[in-house]
Amino acid sequence: MVALQKNMVAQMDARKMKNISTTGYKKNSPDKDRPYNVIPSGDITMKNVDFPVLGIDNEGNSKVMKPGKDYSFPGHTVLEFKMGTKNKIKIYNRIFKK
Numbered sequence: 001m002v003a004l005q006k007n008m009v010a011q012m013d014a015r016k017m018k019n020i021s022t023t024g025y026k027k028n029s030p031d032k033d034r035p036y037n038v039i040p041s042g043d044i045t046m047k048n049v050d051f052p053v054l055g056i057d058n059e060g061n062s063k064v065m066k067p068g069k070d071y072s073f074p075g076h077t078v079l080e081f082k083m084g085t086k087n088k089i090k091i092y093n094r095i096f097k098k
Contacts, residue, residue: 017077017095024080025049035085038095042073044080054081054088058096 021037023029026048031037044055049067056062057075064083065071079095081088 021080025051025053025082035082036088036091037080039078039080040076042075042078044071044073044078045069046071052083054083054085055079056081056088056092 017038019031019034019036019038021029021031021034021039022041023031024037024039024044025032027050028048039055042057044065046053046065046067046069049065051067053065054062055065055071055073055078057073057079058077059073059075061073061075063071063073065080077096079092081091085091
C-alpha cells in the first residue's frame with residue numbers, strides 16, 4: 001500500500017515537471033541530449049548509458065552513477081544530470097523546492 005501511494009505521488013509530481021523521461025541518457029533515448037532529465041522513479045538503470053551521470057532524488061540523496069549498473073534511491077523522483085551541466089543546484093531547487 002505504501003509503495004502504491006508513493007508511486008501515485010511521484011506521478012502527480014511528475015506531471016508538473018519539465019524534462020520528464022523514462023529512458024534518461026540511454027543510447028537510444030530521445031532525451032539523451034538534454035542537460036538534465038527527471039525520472040519519475042527511485043530505481044535507475046545505467047544499462048546502455050555510455051557515461052557517468054549525477055542523480056539527485058527529491059529527498060536530496062545523490063549518487064554518481066556509473067554505466068552498466070543499477071541504482072536505487074529512497075525518493076520517488078530522480079533528477080539526472082550530465083556531469084558537465086552547469087547550475088545543477090539552481091535546477092534542483094526549481095524542480096523540487098517549490
